[in-house]
Amino acid sequence: MVKIGILGYGNIGKGTEIAVSATDDMELVAVFTRRNPETVTILTPDVPVVSVNDIENWKDKIDVLVLCGGSATDLPVQTPEYAKYFNVIDSFDTHAKIPQHFANVDKAAKESGHIGMISVGWDPGLFSLNRVYANAILPDGKDYTFWGKGVSQGHSDAVRRIKGVKNAKQYTIPVESALEAVRSGNNPELSTRDKHIRECFVVLEDGADAQQVEKDIKEMPNYFADYNTIVHFIDEEEFAANHSGMAHGGFVFRSGRTGLNKENKHIIEYSIKLDSNPEFTTSVIIAYARAIKRMYDEGHKGCKTVFDIPPAYLCTQSSDELLAKFL
Amino acid sequence: MVKIGILGYGNIGKGTEIAVSATDDMELVAVFTRRNPETVTILTPDVPVVSVNDIENWKDKIDVLVLCGGSATDLPVQTPEYAKYFNVIDSFDTHAKIPQHFANVDKAAKESGHIGMISVGWDPGLFSLNRVYANAILPDGKDYTFWGKGVSQGHSDAVRRIKGVKNAKQYTIPVESALEAVRSGNNPELSTRDKHIRECFVVLEDGADAQQVEKDIKEMPNYFADYNTIVHFIDEEEFAANHSGMAHGGFVFRSGRTGLNKENKHIIEYSIKLDSNPEFTTSVIIAYARAIKRMYDEGHKGCKTVFDIPPAYLCTQSSDELLAKFL
Numbered sequence: 001m002v003k004i005g006i007l008g009y010g011n012i013g014k015g016t017e018i019a020v021s022a023t024d025d026m027e028l029v030a031v032f033t034r035r036n037p038e039t040v041t042i043l044t045p046d047v048p049v050v051s052v053n054d055i056e057n058w059k060d061k062i063d064v065l066v067l068c069g070g071s072a073t074d075l076p077v078q079t080p081e082y083a084k085y086f087n088v089i090d091s092f093d094t095h096a097k098i099p100q101h102f103a104n105v106d107k108a109a110k111e112s113g114h115i116g117m118i119s120v121g122w123d124p125g126l127f128s129l130n131r132v133y134a135n136a137i138l139p140d141g142k143d144y145t146f147w148g149k150g151v152s153q154g155h156s157d158a159v160r161r162i163k164g165v166k167n168a169k170q171y172t173i174p175v176e177s178a179l180e181a182v183r184s185g186n187n188p189e190l191s192t193r194d195k196h197i198r199e200c201f202v203v204l205e206d207g208a209d210a211q212q213v214e215k216d217i218k219e220m221p222n223y224f225a226d227y228n229t230i231v232h233f234i235d236e237e238e239f240a241a242n243h244s245g246m247a248h249g250g251f252v253f254r255s256g257r258t259g260l261n262k263e264n265k266h267i268i269e270y271s272i273k274l275d276s277n278p279e280f281t282t283s284v285i286i287a288y289a290r291a292i293k294r295m296y297d298e299g300h301k302g303c304k305t306v307f308d309i310p311p312a313y314l315c316t317q318s319s320d321e322l323l324a325k326f327l
Numbered sequence: 328m329v330k331i332g333i334l335g336y337g338n339i340g341k342g343t344e345i346a347v348s349a350t351d352d353m354e355l356v357a358v359f360t361r362r363n364p365e366t367v368t369i370l371t372p373d374v375p376v377v378s379v380n381d382i383e384n385w386k387d388k389i390d391v392l393v394l395c396g397g398s399a400t401d402l403p404v405q406t407p408e409y410a411k412y413f414n415v416i417d418s419f420d421t422h423a424k425i426p427q428h429f430a431n432v433d434k435a436a437k438e439s440g441h442i443g444m445i446s447v448g449w450d451p452g453l454f455s456l457n458r459v460y461a462n463a464i465l466p467d468g469k470d471y472t473f474w475g476k477g478v479s480q481g482h483s484d485a486v487r488r489i490k491g492v493k494n495a496k497q498y499t500i501p502v503e504s505a506l507e508a509v510r511s512g513n514n515p516e517l518s519t520r521d522k523h524i525r526e527c528f529v530v531l532e533d534g535a536d537a538q539q540v541e542k543d544i545k546e547m548p549n550y551f552a553d554y555n556t557i558v559h560f561i562d563e564e565e566f567a568a569n570h571s572g573m574a575h576g577g578f579v580f581r582s583g584r585t586g587l588n589k590e591n592k593h594i595i596e597y598s599i600k601l602d603s604n605p606e607f608t609t610s611v612i613i614a615y616a617r618a619i620k621r622m623y624d625e626g627h628k629g630c631k632t633v634f635d636i637p638p639a640y641l642c643t644q645s646s647d648e649l650l651a652k653f654l
Binding site for chain 1: 345429
């Protein structure tokens with residue numbers, strides 16, 4: 001059994017717990033929290049909730065610690081810190097800061113003799129894998145990534161910061177005609193505006209100026225100004241009823257050419273459609289936690305990403321079973 | 328530079344040659360043939376065409392030998408045989424016989440200290456990879472594979488063996504409504520007939536009985552009897568003009584559920600649309616040839632499949648470049 005610990009019990013922590021419960025080869029041994037453990041109730045019976053201050057006492061009882069904090073401030077500190085005591089895995093998703101995070105985790109993990117795996121999920125994660133495979137196979141080509149339809153946390157937060165907004169959800173929606181243009185194999189140049197629509201559902205505070213709020217949203221630099229943005233004003237009841245879901249999805253394309261005269265076009269398309277973004281993300285994390293345990297047992301150490309892991313290591317099945325069933 | 332040899336100069340041999348020419352880190356050093364070498368003209372200037380009888384003389388001059396024979400009779404013999412002298416890679420695609428082929432190649436390659444990689448291409452190959460990743464991530468779910476639209480060589484051959492048929496091409500076509508049913512996430516049970524249509528373009532011999540030929544095709548057990556089959560009779564001119572292409576494609580789905588009560592559905596869809604089946608297949612082979620060279624240099628040996636290779640090994644880029652560009 002692979003012994004799993006969870007640090008942080010939000011959506012990702014809870015998703016990890018559920019993902020572990022769906023496996024036959026893993027067990028959850030503890031959930032660590034920065035809160036008062038007595039205030040945290042988890043789904044799995046008989047698993048202790050422990051203060052993060054006591055985490056070092058668990059260092060010989062856990063094979064892989066899943067770090068479930070946020071990428072902005074938690075993981076840059078936590079992943080190198082806990083790699084001192086544990087094999088760790090995170091879903092760090094600030095793409096621009098991945099090289100620095102990798103370097104920090106690699107140093108800590110190598111010093112302690114552990115594995116620290118970073119940026120596991122679907123983007124970064126499965127989408128990254130598809131970009132790497134497809135680029136290796138079609139070196140002459142163009143990559144396209146589309147996100148959605150799904151909630152962007154960052155954009156929802158940005159709308160909520162506007163004066164007069166009580167609550168808001170922002171959906172990122174890929175433009176169907178842009179997807180079709182990519183599928184044609186003609187390698188279109190697509191602007192930011194061409195690729196995604198942003199749709200906002202906003203609950204106003206009493207007395208707020210709807211016209212001004214809509215203008216503030218649509219003209220917000222970086223977040224909305226470069227997009228076609230649709231704003232709907234709704235009441236709290238409708239917000240609670242229809243906009244509490246965590247569905248998401250996306251598309252990765254590689255459109256390439258082969259042939260002596262580059263006369264042959266090829267399209268590789270990978271897409272996901274998810275009812276629950278956190279549950280899917282943690283299902284990916286848990287598969288890679290299995291791989292980390294195996295690689296650690298083989299003597300590997302340092303920082304790893306999805307690019308470093310042989311696919312067979314994610315599976316419970318033996319090599320013979322994989323050959324017979326999946327190859 | 329990775330030094331590549333090619334054994335067998337048909338569609339796959341030629342595709343390999345073109346794929347190597349599109350890389351910066353590989354060079355073609357020789358093409359080996361069972362034919363009289365003087366009768367074989369290749370695309371790359373200054374590369375020798377050599378009789379396969381002399382292949383052992385090249386064993387220190389080649390990093391990876393690409394075996395381009397057929398799965399029915401060539402590869403079961405060739406891959407274990409040449410693994411005695413070279414790192415080898417093949418596209419063996421008889422799914423049911425893969426475990427036996429693996430065992431034979433593994434034995435030969437371990438004895439000689441080489442790597443023998445088998446079943447590289449898109450199915451088996453990239454489709455297998457997607458099945459493995461998706462099953463590891465969504466253990467509770469259902470797999471679906473669709474092929475096409477593209478030519479099935481085996482079915483085309485079967486039609487050509489019918490009395491009165493001069494020439495024939497058979498296209499396997501996925502049924503659009505079946506694809507949509509899978510995308511719905513409802514895990515439909517799909518019969519053979521539900522999933523694919525078979526469309527045949529047939530040139531008759533003079534005086535042949537069209538009605539009888541159509542009946543013979545549609546009632547052929549295993550090949551056509553379980554499908555909805557469409558038969559078109561055309562003349563040789565049209566056949567030559569419109570049915571000489573090598574386009575192909577296909578879809579792999581995993582449709583799974585997560586959640587404490589399995590209340591959340593997730594769909595992973597991978598698809599390819601190819602103008603040239605052999606050129607795409609060999610583009611995959613060449614990326615894995617790069618990986619084999621690297622693994623061999625690290626001391627690995629024995630039989631490998633796509634499940635065993637870390638994705639980064641397929642790439643020319645450094646780890647740092649991969650992190651920054653693709654993760």
